[in-house]
Amino acid sequence: MKFSYISHLYCPKCSTEYSYQEIQQLCTCGSPLLVKYDLDELRSNLNKENLVDRESSLWRYHELLPVVDKENVVTLGEGMTPLLPMSVIGIDMDIPNLYMKDEGIIPTGTFKARGAAVGVSKAKEVGVKELAMPTNGNAGAAWALYAARAGIKSSIVMPIDAPKITRNECAISGSNLNLVNGLISDAGKIVGKAVADYDLFDASTLKEPYRIEGKKTMGLEIAEQFGWKMPDVILYPTGGGVGIIGIYKALCELKELGWVEGKLPRLVAVQAEGCAPIVKAWQEGKKESEFWADSSTIAFGINVPKALGDFLVLEAIYETEGCAIAIDDAAFLQEQEKIAFLEGAFICPEGAATFVAARRLRESGWIKEDEVVVALNTGMGIKYPDTVNVDVPVLQKEEALKKSN
Amino acid sequence: MKFSYISHLYCPKCSTEYSYQEIQQLCTCGSPLLVKYDLDELRSNLNKENLVDRESSLWRYHELLPVVDKENVVTLGEGMTPLLPMSVIGIDMDIPNLYMKDEGIIPTGTFKARGAAVGVSKAKEVGVKELAMPTNGNAGAAWALYAARAGIKSSIVMPIDAPKITRNECAISGSNLNLVNGLISDAGKIVGKAVADYDLFDASTLKEPYRIEGKKTMGLEIAEQFGWKMPDVILYPTGGGVGIIGIYKALCELKELGWVEGKLPRLVAVQAEGCAPIVKAWQEGKKESEFWADSSTIAFGINVPKALGDFLVLEAIYETEGCAIAIDDAAFLQEQEKIAFLEGAFICPEGAATFVAARRLRESGWIKEDEVVVALNTGMGIKYPDTVNVDVPVLQKEEALKKSN
Numbered sequence: 001m002k003f004s005y006i007s008h009l010y011c012p013k014c015s016t017e018y019s020y021q022e023i024q025q026l027c028t029c030g031s032p033l034l035v036k037y038d039l040d041e042l043r044s045n046l047n048k049e050n051l052v053d054r055e056s057s058l059w060r061y062h063e064l065l066p067v068v069d070k071e072n073v074v075t076l077g078e079g080m081t082p083l084l085p086m087s088v089i090g091i092d093m094d095i096p097n098l099y100m101k102d103e104g105i106i107p108t109g110t111f112k113a114r115g116a117a118v119g120v121s122k123a124k125e126v127g128v129k130e131l132a133m134p135t136n137g138n139a140g141a142a143w144a145l146y147a148a149r150a151g152i153k154s155s156i157v158m159p160i161d162a163p164k165i166t167r168n169e170c171a172i173s174g175s176n177l178n179l180v181n182g183l184i185s186d187a188g189k190i191v192g193k194a195v196a197d198y199d200l201f202d203a204s205t206l207k208e209p210y211r212i213e214g215k216k217t218m219g220l221e222i223a224e225q226f227g228w229k230m231p232d233v234i235l236y237p238t239g240g241g242v243g244i245i246g247i248y249k250a251l252c253e254l255k256e257l258g259w260v261e262g263k264l265p266r267l268v269a270v271q272a273e274g275c276a277p278i279v280k281a282w283q284e285g286k287k288e289s290e291f292w293a294d295s296s297t298i299a300f301g302i303n304v305p306k307a308l309g310d311f312l313v314l315e316a317i318y319e320t321e322g323c324a325i326a327i328d329d330a331a332f333l334q335e336q337e338k339i340a341f342l343e344g345a346f347i348c349p350e351g352a353a354t355f356v357a358a359r360r361l362r363e364s365g366w367i368k369e370d371e372v373v374v375a376l377n378t379g380m381g382i383k384y385p386d387t388v389n390v391d392v393p394v395l396q397k398e399e400a401l402k403k404s405n
Numbered sequence: 406m407k408f409s410y411i412s413h414l415y416c417p418k419c420s421t422e423y424s425y426q427e428i429q430q431l432c433t434c435g436s437p438l439l440v441k442y443d444l445d446e447l448r449s450n451l452n453k454e455n456l457v458d459r460e461s462s463l464w465r466y467h468e469l470l471p472v473v474d475k476e477n478v479v480t481l482g483e484g485m486t487p488l489l490p491m492s493v494i495g496i497d498m499d500i501p502n503l504y505m506k507d508e509g510i511i512p513t514g515t516f517k518a519r520g521a522a523v524g525v526s527k528a529k530e531v532g533v534k535e536l537a538m539p540t541n542g543n544a545g546a547a548w549a550l551y552a553a554r555a556g557i558k559s560s561i562v563m564p565i566d567a568p569k570i571t572r573n574e575c576a577i578s579g580s581n582l583n584l585v586n587g588l589i590s591d592a593g594k595i596v597g598k599a600v601a602d603y604d605l606f607d608a609s610t611l612k613e614p615y616r617i618e619g620k621k622t623m624g625l626e627i628a629e630q631f632g633w634k635m636p637d638v639i640l641y642p643t644g645g646g647v648g649i650i651g652i653y654k655a656l657c658e659l660k661e662l663g664w665v666e667g668k669l670p671r672l673v674a675v676q677a678e679g680c681a682p683i684v685k686a687w688q689e690g691k692k693e694s695e696f697w698a699d700s701s702t703i704a705f706g707i708n709v710p711k712a713l714g715d716f717l718v719l720e721a722i723y724e725t726e727g728c729a730i731a732i733d734d735a736a737f738l739q740e741q742e743k744i745a746f747l748e749g750a751f752i753c754p755e756g757a758a759t760f761v762a763a764r765r766l767r768e769s770g771w772i773k774e775d776e777v778v779v780a781l782n783t784g785m786g787i788k789y790p791d792t793v794n795v796d797v798p799v800l801q802k803e804e805a806l807k808k809s810n
């Protein structure tokens with residue numbers, strides 16, 4: 001049996017087709033490319049029950065991933081992250097069937113590992129020797145480390161203000177890491193020039209077709225972890241939007257395979273008030289977003305003023321009858337503390353924003369009390385140590401501890 | 406069928422037995438207590454093949470864990486961490502069958518989550534309302550967060566020099582966190598007094614009987630992940646020693662169940678040269694260690710001058726024909742970089758020490774070329790950001806990237 005059922009790449013804007021056997025970047029029309037699989041053939045060769053004894057990583061879905069030869073898989077054991085009941089905070093917000101898909105429990109501590117694992121594996125398969133990318137931190141860390149494991153050289157450019165932890169991750173991987181005295185858009189320009197000058201593979205978000213496939217596995221896992229039933233609502237913190245695009249693609253493929261039935265979950269794009277281009281476009285019923293000037297939020301992972309795949313994010317929202325909602329920084333930082341206190345999970349601000357969104361959508365009645373709701377946490381809280389303000393008493397050696405309240 | 410096959414607790418020093426249905430701490434003789442299971446009964450009710458479709462967390466082994474009622478399980482999705490081939494660095498050190506068990510891919514980012522998950526679950530089951538413990542950081546972070554999830558109050562005392570990230574984790578959980586202007590031994594004294602004064606549950610290492618059971622699951626997973634064959638050597642960074650004690654206990658139980666056969670893996674306790682009491686005791690053929698004065702190492706997780714369970718660690722080494730070896734800080738920091746560069750894994754210094762140990766034991770011939778060797782990494786590198794020295798070029802917006810070497 002084939003390891004992958006990949007068929008070809010295609011452009012969702014102009015329908016041009018491309019081969020998966022060569023290096024591909026954007027379509028000639030400028031759009032990101034998507035991957036198509038032979039789902040009819042796969043349907044007759046594999047049942048979802050066959051998955052049960054497979055390894056607990058995203059590679060358990062290898063037929064629905066683009067790597068053709070198993071030998072090219074570059075893995076650090078990513079995937080099958082926990083799907084946790086969050087019933088205490090769920091009851092607090094009147095959504096008793098609230099769950100969290102926790103993407104902090106993964107190599108490098110964020111969901112970026114999924115895109116990097118599949119993207120780097122496929123890059124290795126098609127012969128990439130060196131890649132380059134701009135990053136706000138976490139994606140660069142993931143790609144630098146997976147590239148190191150693959151024996152692929154990397155050049156990463158990140159803003160000087162990006163979190164130091166991600167800088168360390170890139171640096172220790174041996175990447176050609178550079179900081180830029182500017183924003184991620186400035187990093188992007190430097191990478192664009194380097195890609196042209198040195199003939200590098202451009203691993204920028206959606207400029208290569210395969211990170212979507214990696215992130216798609218979040219959707220596959222949610223379906224499998226719910227016993228191949230779909231939840232009613234999935235909330236996703238949306239910057240570049242690859243996660244929500246991937247989840248939507250996964251659920252469509254599962255439906256076409258007949259592995260799930262019924263209505264797709266309503267997908268909710270959660271953004272920060274200081275950077276909400278998708279929310280604005282959705283409110284205006286548009287198919288694409290506009291550049292969000294002077295964007296600002298402490299949740300730097302969703303500080304993306306204009307996403308290359310915005311039209312795919314909006315399609316996912318419209319097709320599933322979802323919505324888009326913006327949350328202010330103060331609210332999600334407060335929710336982050338509440339989640340740790342009530343549920344013992346120290347999650348990232350982007351993830352906390354999805355909980356505030358669930359709370360508000362329940363208040364407005366958009367989410368019903370009995371619905372099954374999944375909040376997606378994209379990373380560990382410890383990757384953003386500065387979001388926690390700690391004021392801790394210091395004892396001298398002979399001093400006694402005060403009793404807790 | 407029963408959820409747990411726990412039978413009773415017993416003292417490995419004086420053989421006194423205790424009930425698992427009440428709160429227990431140390432034996433009256435001062436020794437840690439161990440858990441006994443009805444393995445004969447379990448053998449006739451469960452085959453290892455029954456595990457195949459269970460959830461990918463440590464709770465898949467619930468029959469061999471102490472929680473009697475499933476409702477008391479407090480989980481953040483811990484366990485079934487990756488077992489990764491490390492063949493590039495393996496070939497570099499002439500151990501082609503080198504693997505890493507990566508305990509960074511777990512809630513809170515270190516193996517401490519296992520002890521906390523099982524310890525807190527059992528504490529909940531026996532009615533603990535409030536616990537206290539001293540910590541060098543990671544254990545406190547794990548126990549504080551799992552206690553929050555369980556609705557149990559916690560008081561944590563850590564040295565003022567403990568890593569800030571772990572301080573944040575405790576603080577955000579709502580724990581009664583205090584720093585002490587001193588060492589972990591000073592924190593221990595403050596906790597000891599608070600436990601007596603306020604009638605708290607003492608969750609200090611080995612003063613409660615159940616964290617060993619949580620850490621034991623590392624051994625269960627290694628056996629299952631190798632298809633119920635055992636590797637030849639397991640190297641473990643050893644501070645308090647609970648990990649190595651747990652792995653030894655797991656393998657003995659599996660052998661008694663008949664789920665594995667043959668010789669147990671040789672267990673290697675890896676310590677830092679600046680704090681090597683177990684190594685010294687092993688070299689001198691002793692059954693217990695002596696207090697290591699003025700201990701010092703950057704790998705603070707193994708900075709334990711005298712472990713309460715030292716006699717159990719030494720027993721595990723002697724019974725498996727293992728050994729103990731001390732590594733200098735400079736060597737494991739260098740190895741940490743090499744592992745990231747060659748394998749894409751950014752691991753903690755304690756974990757890196759096990760790779761240096763494997764390298765040295767191969768050079769001395771103690772490890773043979775064809776042996777299957779597991780290096781245990783106890784945590785993520787990002788929890789210790791100060792161990793990476795980064796000197797990164799800064800570009801101005803208009804500057805070009807230099808090509809990588």
